[in-house]
Amino acid sequence: MAFDWLEARLSERAQQGYLRKRVCQQYEKDNIICIDGEHYLNFASNDYLGMRQHEGVLQSWVEGLAQFGGGSGASPLVTGHTQAHLALEAYIADGLNRESALLFNSGFAANQALCMALFSGAHNQDACNQTPSAAAGIKHSGEIFADRLMHASFLEGAMATKAKLRRFRHNDLAHLSNLLEKVDTTNNSDKLVVTEGVFSMDGDSAPLRDMAGIAKQHNAWLMVDDAHGMGVLGENGLGSIEAQALSQSDVPIVMGTFGKAVGTAGAFIAGSQALIDYLVNYAKHYVYSTAMPPAQAVATLYSLTHIAADSSRTDALNDNVAYFRERFGAQIGNDQNGDLILANSSSAIQPIIVGSPERALALSDALKARGIWIPAIRYPTVPKGEDRLRITLSATHTQQDIDVLVDAIALAMESIA
Numbered sequence: 001m002a003f004d005w006l007e008a009r010l011s012e013r014a015q016q017g018y019l020r021k022r023v024c025q026q027y028e029k030d031n032i033i034c035i036d037g038e039h040y041l042n043f044a045s046n047d048y049l050g051m052r053q054h055e056g057v058l059q060s061w062v063e064g065l066a067q068f069g070g071g072s073g074a075s076p077l078v079t080g081h082t083q084a085h086l087a088l089e090a091y092i093a094d095g096l097n098r099e100s101a102l103l104f105n106s107g108f109a110a111n112q113a114l115c116m117a118l119f120s121g122a123h124n125q126d127a128c129n130q131t132p133s134a135a136a137g138i139k140h141s142g143e144i145f146a147d148r149l150m151h152a153s154f155l156e157g158a159m160a161t162k163a164k165l166r167r168f169r170h171n172d173l174a175h176l177s178n179l180l181e182k183v184d185t186t187n188n189s190d191k192l193v194v195t196e197g198v199f200s201m202d203g204d205s206a207p208l209r210d211m212a213g214i215a216k217q218h219n220a221w222l223m224v225d226d227a228h229g230m231g232v233l234g235e236n237g238l239g240s241i242e243a244q245a246l247s248q249s250d251v252p253i254v255m256g257t258f259g260k261a262v263g264t265a266g267a268f269i270a271g272s273q274a275l276i277d278y279l280v281n282y283a284k285h286y287v288y289s290t291a292m293p294p295a296q297a298v299a300t301l302y303s304l305t306h307i308a309a310d311s312s313r314t315d316a317l318n319d320n321v322a323y324f325r326e327r328f329g330a331q332i333g334n335d336q337n338g339d340l341i342l343a344n345s346s347s348a349i350q351p352i353i354v355g356s357p358e359r360a361l362a363l364s365d366a367l368k369a370r371g372i373w374i375p376a377i378r379y380p381t382v383p384k385g386e387d388r389l390r391i392t393l394s395a396t397h398t399q400q401d402i403d404v405l406v407d408a409i410a411l412a413m414e415s416i417a
């Protein structure tokens with residue numbers, strides 16, 4: 001029977017402790033999340049600055065609705081591209097010192113679109129569109145060098161192309177150089193080095209400037225997925241690229257998302273005019289998808305300009321990160337046996353790596369029993385054996401919230417020891 005293996009795969013996942021289930025949130029306000037009628041203090045949101053509920057963001061979204069309606073009504077190349085999209089793209093390009101920027105409906109779509117557009121036999125793409133045999137004739141199109149911890153939205157996209165995908169050890173520049181050197185120098189194919197600005201599951205940062213130097217040395221382009229740097233880093237909140245003053249020639253492709261610290265949804269790719277014009281023509285997730293609702297672009301632009309004008313939320317977030325790490329260190333400390341480790345992160349993402357899906361689930365459940373919401377993050381979202389609790393802090397948490405969190409972690413750890 002067709003697809004009769006679905007249930008078998010699910011029970012296999014369940015047996016391994018990796019089965020995923022959704023929970024339905026009833027509402028959330030001031031970091032209190034209501035699930036199944038119970039209230040929890042939420043330490044699992046990517047809304048690092050609390051912009052999702054910011055009055056100005058809500059108000060500008062409403063104004064956008066009044067001006068442009070509920071949706072964009074069409075794909076961007078038909079009639080879906082509006083002044084609201086253009087203004088947001090211009091703001092991003094200008095702020096990042098890039099020639100141009102392009103909006104996507106999600107970071108997932110942006111990463112997939114980019115991989116497919118650049119590495120699916122790009123120069124032969126028109127031929128591919130015409131005949132399947134022409135497409136089949138294209139064997140190999142470029143080399144991608146991705147950090148081992150690169151997000152699934154990029155890796156899945158890369159694996160679906162004709163490029164050769166190589167993974168370098170996390171933040172290991174020597175390994176990256178080594179892989180680049182090994183590439184056949186007679187092969188003149190396009191090379192892309194790709195990393196995250198702030199790593200989504202670990203919270204640490206990539207050594208971008210050195211990486212940019214290595215990429216240039218090997219005639220490769222560097223791409224940075226800055227989903228978790230956007231909003232929280234840089235003088236105007238434009239992320240790791242702004243914070244480290246990296247030029248378009250240092251980082252020819254910047255991807256950023258709005259669904260995390262910026263508090264709305266969607267994403268962008270910024271780079272040269274040629275890159276963006278090329279994507280407008282060949283990025284299928286852009287060409288064949290209804291454009292982002294213009295009201296969302298209005299609210300996103302409001303959020304970005306507010307973040308640029310007022311650093312109080314970023315300051316509050318940084319204070320909370322420092323306070324949490326100090327409290328955790330004083331009360332719990334790091335386990336010398338490698339059993340339980342608070343990862344070395346100065347970002348809003350503060351993982352406790354517990355090493356097995358069972359322990360991660362048990363710790364998450366023990367915290368839930370104490371009114372704290374932090375779901376377990378398990379393989380394959382993170383490498384096998386690195387299952388964890390991914391604590392995320394927000395500017396809107398109070399020190400008292402953090403005290404409650406650290407006390408609860410200490411008790412939860414005792415209860416699962």
Ligand SMILES: Cc1ncc(COP(=O)(O)O)c(C=O)c1O
Pocket residue numbers: 105106107108109111151153196200225227228257258259266267
């Ligand atoms: C590093 C990284 N890249 C891309 C994405 C995808 O972004 P979006 O949620 O907008 O699809 C995410 C979010 O999950 C992410 O963490």
